[in-house]
Amino acid sequence: IDDIKPIIIKEFSQLIIKPLLQIFNLSFTQGSVLCAMKKAIVTPIFKGGDSTSLGNYRPISVLPVFAKILEKLMYNRVYNYLTE
Template sequence: PTFSVNDVHSVLKTLDVNKACPPSDISPFILKNCRSSLTPHLTFIFNQSISTGTVPIQWKKANVVPIFKKGDRSNVKNYRPVSLLPCASKVMERCLFN
């Protein structure tokens, strides 16, 4: 598969700016509001990634954060792990899904 500029632009337009992202990542707010400038570059990166079969190493790293479920806060079993993935990798994943 290859991505068009319109594919990437439509995904960027629907980003939820309130979602968490890793501290070292570009915020979804910036990706969404600067989408006109970023779309051609992201489209190129996504298409290169698909054609070479490689994903940037930075996109494979996730911050795992414990989220409290219920019960006693001192019990480790009352937490669940949530992985915060880079926003660009989530955009590419959404483009693939669409």
């Protein structure tokens, strides 16, 4: 699921919108997320100093694109609920 690039999703959005909405709505109603959307790729980023010291790196995690879309949808729902 992480190999799908945002440009591909954008290009084929009309074909995948209904299945995606079903998955996202299930996440909202069941209060759970697919395991594939929880898996992040963690990359150590060098902060500076001694490159052999693990303390000089910080982890950056990158979630799949679909997880980011779900996160944005959830944010919008919560924001709209709280501001009404």
